[in-house]
Structure formats: structure tokens, C-alpha cells
Amino acid sequence: MPAARPRVLYVTDLAYPARGRRYGDEDVFLTSRLREHFDLALCHPLDAAALMDGFDAVVVRNSGPVLGYQQEYEAFRARAIERGTRVYNPLTGKADMAGKQYLIDLSAAGFPVIPTVDRTEDLHLLPAAERYVVKPKLGADSLGLRILPADRLTGLADGTVLVQPHIDFAYEVSFYFVDDDFQYALNTPDPDRRWELQPYAATAADLEFARAFVDWNGLGHGIQRVDACRAPDGRLLLVELEDLNPYLSLDALTDGARDAFVAALTGSLGRFLAADRDGVRAG
Known part of the structure; x- marks a missing residue:
């Protein structure tokens, strides 16, 4: 008998109204190609925690901003960690997967990042600008973003928002x-x-x-x-x-570039699952 193929639960919100993007089209295309190599089922992010035990791995793709279902997402993470469920991308990401604090940390460490602070006492660390971008630390998809002059920043930087100079x-x-x-x-x-x-x-x-x-x-x-x-x-x-669920804009690529990406993703997911079977921590 042929070896059983890996079972993959693919998490996506096909109907999410993303501005300028078509989540559904991208994930229909990707799953049509991944089915050639994996036994695959699609589910909404709100259903992932209840369904994931029946699969070898959970692939989180265009699932929409977590801000809209923060409590359910935290429950999914906790259940996956508790049960040792393989999640792709792995849940160890330090960037958007964990919020926006990394922008402050990277800025303070001297990385080439748009200068970022979250406290009033640190505003002096930002370069002078006519306008500043203020956005929620737990925001996504430009939700809650404001562009304000310097004299409107007082009292806003309370640790819950990011403040950056507006760059042309x-x-x-x-x-x-x-x-x-x-x-x-x-x-x-x-x-x-x-x-x-x-x-x-x-x-x-x-x-x-x-x-x-x-x-x-x-x-x-x-x-x-x-x-x-x-x-x-x-x-x-x-x-x-x-590093959580980046939209890929595959429709902007040539056929050859799309094929190359699918091959890279298929190979990566296969290695991820093989490492799990061999008892090796993957990522």
C-alpha cells in the first residue's frame, strides 16, 4: 500500500474583505497546488482549535487580522502549544506574530527601522518631523492609524500605541x-x-x-x-x-515565479512535517 500522505489543516478566511487583496483567490490557488502533495482541508480561523487534532500540521495563511478574534486566537495558540500541534508558521515568531513591540526593540538596537517609540518620555528619541504616525500596538491592516502634528502627541504615547515620524x-x-x-x-x-x-x-x-x-x-x-x-x-x-499570515500577492507574479514559489513552499512544508516524524524540532 502507498504511504499515507500528510494531513494538513489550512486556515484561511476566504470571505475576509481585504482592501486591495483577494484572500480567497490566493488561497484557492495555493490549496489547489498543495493538494497534489498533501491531504488537505480548509477551515475558518475560528474553527481551527476545534479541528486541528485530526491533522498532522496546521498551516495558517490568509486568516485576517487577529485583532478581530484575539481571544479565540490566543486559545488556538495555547491549545496548539499544549498538544504539541505542528503549526506553520511556527508559533515562535518574534515579529508581527507577537505584536508590534519588536519595532521598538529593533529601533532601540540600531536596526534600520523607521524610528519607533511607545512612551511620552521617549518622544525626544524620534527625529523631528512635521507629522507623526500613531497606530495601536496591537493593530493591523492600518486599523486605528492616525497622522498627527507634533503638538497633538502629548498624552498619546502611553505604551499602547506606536509613534513614528511620518516619512515621505x-x-x-x-x-x-x-x-x-x-x-x-x-x-x-x-x-x-x-x-x-x-x-x-x-x-x-x-x-x-x-x-x-x-x-x-x-x-x-x-x-x-x-x-x-x-x-x-x-x-x-x-x-x-x-511572520504570521503574510499576503503573498501571487497575482503580481509571472507563471514561472508562481510555480517556483509553490515548489519552495511544498518543499518547506514537506521538510517541516518530516522533521516532526523524525522527532526533530522544526523551527
Whole structure:
């Protein structure tokens, strides 16, 4: 008899109304290809905790901002950790998976990040700017984001929000990795149209920048998206390191690039499951 194929629970919110993105289309495409290698079922993020015991691994993909179901997500994490459930991406991520504190920590450590603080007494650490970006530390998808002048910041930085200088950047660019391997890059020529993306030819310096954050996160397995902006002085600055459920914008790729990504993801997930069978901690 042929060996049983791994069983994968694929978590996605196909109906989530993401601005400028089509979660459902991307996940229908990916699952159609992954089914060639795995026995696979889709479920809504609110159902994952109840269903995951019947599968060899849970793959969290376009499940929407956790902010909308924070309590249920925490219950899912706790149950997965308690039962030793294999979750891809692994739940050890230190970036968006754990909130936005990492932006403050990386900024303080001197990484090339948009300068970020969360306390009034630290506002002096930010460079002078005409306007500042204020957003909830537990926010996502630009929910609750405000752009304010300096004289409106008093009392806002109470530890629950991030404060950053507003940067008139030339463009945003995203670097996509599977495990530690760079896959492709996309940029936004028009800063006002975040999700109108086109292929970007990353330079060696660009990849050195992006890889530093992937190395810092140390996931081992999984998909990560390094979002950056090109500052007026030409430097790249980190905007976000998405390590929970990054949207992949696969519709912006050529057929060949999409095929290459699917192959990389299939190989990564296969290694992740094989490491589990062999008793090796994966990520």
C-alpha cells in the first residue's frame, strides 16, 4: 500500500474583505497546488482549535487580522502549544506574530527601522518631523492609524500605541522568503496605492537588508514578508516584518515565479512535517 500522505489543516478566511487583496483567490490557488502533495482541508480561523487534532500540521495563511478574534486566537495558540500541534508558521515568531513591540526593540538596537517609540518620555528619541504616525500596538491592516502634528502627541504615547515620524518615502518594497530562502520582491510605485504591486529587481544590498531581519527572527521554517520603504536619503527602512499570515500577492507574479514559489513552499512544508516524524524540532 502507498504511504499515507500528510494531513494538513489550512486556515484561511476566504470571505475576509481585504482592501486591495483577494484572500480567497490566493488561497484557492495555493490549496489547489498543495493538494497534489498533501491531504488537505480548509477551515475558518475560528474553527481551527476545534479541528486541528485530526491533522498532522496546521498551516495558517490568509486568516485576517487577529485583532478581530484575539481571544479565540490566543486559545488556538495555547491549545496548539499544549498538544504539541505542528503549526506553520511556527508559533515562535518574534515579529508581527507577537505584536508590534519588536519595532521598538529593533529601533532601540540600531536596526534600520523607521524610528519607533511607545512612551511620552521617549518622544525626544524620534527625529523631528512635521507629522507623526500613531497606530495601536496591537493593530493591523492600518486599523486605528492616525497622522498627527507634533503638538497633538502629548498624552498619546502611553505604551499602547506606536509613534513614528511620518516619512515621505519614494516607494514601498516587500521581500518574500520561504524558510531562509529569498523568493521574490515586489514594490509599490505609487505610495498611495499600497497593493498595486509590480516585480522588483532586488539588489545585493537590498537582500542583505531583508535577510538581516529574517535571520533575527530565527523561524527556521515558514513564510515571511519583509516590508520596507525607500527613505528620502536612499536607505531602506523596515516598516513591518510579517511572520504570521503574510499576503503573498501571487497575482503580481509571472507563471514561472508562481510555480517556483509553490515548489519552495511544498518543499518547506514537506521538510517541516518530516522533521516532526523524525522527532526533530522544526523551527
